[in-house]
Amino acid sequence: MIISINLGHTWLVRLAVTEIGWDGGLRRGVINTAGRADAARWEELIGRIPAYPPPYRVAPGSAVYHISVDDHVILVSEHDLAGPLRDLVIGVLTIGRIS
Secondary structure (H helix, E strand, O other): OHHHHHHHHOOOEEEEEEOOOOOOOOOOEEEEEEOOOOOHHHHHHHHOOOOOOOOOOOOOOOEEEEEEEOEEEEOOOOHHHOOHHHHHHHHHHHHHEOO
C-alpha cells in the first residue's frame, strides 16, 4: 500500500488530484479528510491503492493525472487509470472540485 494511516476522526489526510487534459485544460480537486463523515470511505480507497501503481506511460490524446496522498505522488495517464486509483480520481475531482 502507498500509505498506512488510521484516519479515524483525528488524522488529516490531504488528497489532491490534478487532471491535465490532452488539450492543456486543467481540473483540480482537493479533499482534507479530518472531521469528514465519510473519512472511512477515503481511508478504504487509500488502502486499496497498489504499492506499485502502473508506471507512467505517455498516451497521446489522453489526460494525465497527478495524484497526491499527503507526500506520496503518483503520475498516471488516463489510459492506465483503473481500479482504486480511478475511484480515487473520480471521487476527489467530483467532491473536492476546485476548477
